[in-house]
Amino acid sequence: MNHLVTLDFETFYDKSFSLTKMTTMEYVQDDRFKVWGVGIKINHDATEWYGEDECEDALRSLDWDNVTLLCHNTLFDAYILTQYYGLTPNYYVDTAAMSRGLYPGQSARLKDCAIRAFPTDNTMRKGDELADAKGIYDLDPELEASIAGYCIQDVDLTRAIYDQWVVHMPTSEMDLIDITCRMFCEPKLVVDHEALIEFRDSEITASKTAIEKSGVEQKILSSNQQFAAYIENELHLVPPTKRSPTTGKFIPALGKNDKAFTQLQSMYPEHQLIWDARKAAKSRINETRAQRFIDATNKDGTLSVPLRYYAAHTGRFGGTEKINMQNMPRNSPMRKALCAPPGKLVFVADLSNIEARMLAWLADEQDLLNQFRNGDDIYSNLASIIYDRPINKNDDPTERFVGKTAVLGLGYGMGAAKFQSTLETGAMGPPMTFTNDQALGVVSTYRNTYFGIPLLWQKLELKLTQTLQASHEEDWHGLRFKDKKIHLPNGMALHYNDLHLWQGKLTYKGRGLAPETTWGGRIVENVVQALSRIVVTDAMLRIKNDPTLDADIVLTVHDEIIIISDANGADATMQKLIQHMCTPPAWAPDIPLDAEGGYDVSYSK
8 A cells, every 4th residue: 555655854954054055965965964853744644753863763664665755845855765764765746846836936935835725724834943953963852842843843734735736736747746856866877976077177277277378367357347447448448338227327248148248359359368268267167067066976976866847937847956957068078977877878869849840830830840740951941031042051051050040039029139139149059240131131031931920929919818807718729728827738837827917018927926028929938838848748757657668767958858778779768769759749649749869878968
């Protein structure tokens, strides 16, 4: 019989030793780590507190093979259970993750979840007794009793919130929460420690060398004000400025994405050593991330993969634990340092152009869909129309890149000025200079070529506006427009809290309940990203449940799925992985999906 066990650990912390300053991995593996006790509720039995001396015996008395583990912020409590005590449950549940899925953009702290779940019941509130124990390593009986009561209240709140919310969570999403927790608590990726150290040290050396070559002090290069003064007084140039969005005053515009600074660098290449040194002084991301990977490596050499379930409004995963594994560049040393255990391989599959395909499907752009079905180079095809001559990848890389930027950037309503800026800042590739007329021409060509897409912007804005009427309910393309939400085919929804019209614009409470406006292009972007996410996560669930595929899902990055499986039969495994990713959903059976991938001893793709 499977038991639902709700659990909450209470652990020592102080000013310098806490999760506000450390990752969970660093915190639990530190010599100062200590479990004060644990609160355990088995099914609906009364919650019991087990102090330091009896905690481990209580945990080991449970049959974890038949336990569904429920916590609030399961990545923390389950990490202690699996990595500190070596105990693994059959299934993971997390009410914080459930909160992000059901109430995206709102706080997932237990305190706020309790108020949201039980707004009129003041007995269902989180206590604050834990603050009394800060910095106290050994609890006296009185303080332990206080902490025990605090913990029991948290456990009971977690179980009560779960009981209220679980009926609204699709089984598929609960399975995704389990997969996400398992990536972190039962890690399979092995860290090449020496490779990470070598990469970190090479980044430190490269940065130091660039700064030394410039002849400029690092403190000047690192300070916006001092570097602006250096440009003016030493280089005798006018430092670029921009208006501060907070104060309204003019401030130096010296960021890597500031258009004026990019232009300044291109105008004065004779100062390239100084520009390179500025970048080296301001950007230490590779060095910092490599060190974080090193510090976060588990004692057995594995790396827990920290993903935040439903980090975005659209359901996309995000990074957490100060380690964002969602933006590691392809073929980077960081990726290559993540390896499979001996006898295993890392398999990577990536959905091709999933958002562009989903956008074409929603807009009923049959010509574009047929290009996808035929395996055409859609970037070259659009570029051929833009330049009124045949464009191909090998002979016309610059023109094709313009077509690529248009396909990937213009589908959500981007205008000519933003398109021009995107090309000039190099946000999607190499910087390119376009005139206003050229940018306007590309935007017009895109919208006229795929005219169904601008119509889609209008259509979805109207459909969402109609949900302001309490009686309105409409089904379209697997979506349901109702109650100021766009309900998705997997049982979740795009939430637009307190949606209303303000000065003719659709306005709602976004992340943190701050007011935001939305419009056709942005609504389409929300829908496309949410539906694309479902395609990816459905594939993850098929992979998990495939009895013929002995594999562990170890990571997902945007439209990629990464698994570890046996080296024997690698080609067959790769074929199954691609097959699962190319299976269209029941609500879009005619969408043409495609995926590519490969396998290696490391995450090298």
